[in-house]
Amino acid sequence: MDNKSYQDHFFKKAKIEGFRSRSAFKLIELNNKFKFLKKGIKLLDLGSYPGGWIQVASQKIKNGKILGVDKKKIERIKGTEFFTCDFHEEKSKKLILNYFKSRINVILSDMASNTTGNKNLDAIRTNQLCLDVLNFSKYILISEGVLISKLFMGQDFEEIKILAKKNFKKINFFKPNSSRDESRETYIHCSGLST
Numbered sequence: 740m741d742n743k744s745y746q747d748h749f750f751k752k753a754k755i756e757g758f759r760s761r762s763a764f765k766l767i768e769l770n771n772k773f774k775f776l777k778k779g780i781k782l783l784d785l786g787s788y789p790g791g792w793i794q795v796a797s798q799k800i801k802n803g804k805i806l807g808v809d810k811k812k813i814e815r816i817k818g819t820e821f822f823t824c825d826f827h828e829e830k831s832k833k834l835i836l837n838y839f840k841s842r843i844n845v846i847l848s849d850m851a852s853n854t855t856g857n858k859n860l861d862a863i864r865t866n867q868l869c870l871d872v873l874n875f876s877k878y879i880l881i882s883e884g885v886l887i888s889k890l891f892m893g894q895d896f897e898e899i900k901i902l903a904k905k906n907f908k909k910i911n912f913f914k915p916n917s918s919r920d921e922s923r924e925t926y927i928h929c930s931g932l933s934t
């Protein structure tokens with residue numbers, strides 16, 4: 740499928756299925772592969788706007804606690820909470836920790852920095868977000884917790900892999916079919932905090 744047909748296909752599919760973004764299909768694929776969306780869990784979704792991942796998560800998680808965070812304001816989704824803030828700021832992390840009050844089961848991050856036209860710079864900035872999430876995960880996940888984060892194949896890839904291996908017992912990489920072939924985007928799945 741060429742890029743244009745690809746965009747059209749997932750755009751139409753998202754519209755038909757009532758999802759706010761095409762990204763929703765990536766989370767569906769990630770969950771089919773790793774099975775982390777479960778009843779009653781506490782989940783943090785970083786980079787939520789416009790809310791496709793939160794829609795998928797809230798369909799799967801009943802009686803749980805779901806918080807979305809983004810720099811952009813999100814239209815509310817029933818049964819979930821949103822904070823409009825920048826995850827890089829310390830005060831945002833404090834807000835998140837205060838909201839959950841105890842350790843959580845899953846962190847998702849689909850955060851991506853604004854595109855600049857320079858693919859290497861975009862990759863560096865998005866991978867910095869991934870490293871920030873990997874560091875934060877130690878303070879908020881339960882010991883069997885799961886972290887899924889977007890990253891771009893690029894010069895920081897090794898740094899991410901090293902930190903993920905240090906913080907978690909198991910790591911995998913997965914590129915969903917709904918992620919464009921030509922995109923350098925992939926996702927890291929980490930499970931079980933190292934003690």
Ligand SMILES: C[S@@+](CC[C@H](N)C(=O)[O-])C[C@H]1O[C@@H](n2cnc3c(N)ncnc32)[C@H](O)[C@@H]1O
Binds near residue numbers: 787789793808809850
């Ligand atoms: C690809 S979109 C996420 C799509 C979303 N997963 C969905 O399903 O609709 C990436 C988002 O990351 C957010 N973002 C980037 N840097 C951020 C930061 N430092 N703090 C919070 N959100 C951030 C952007 O505002 C953008 O909305």
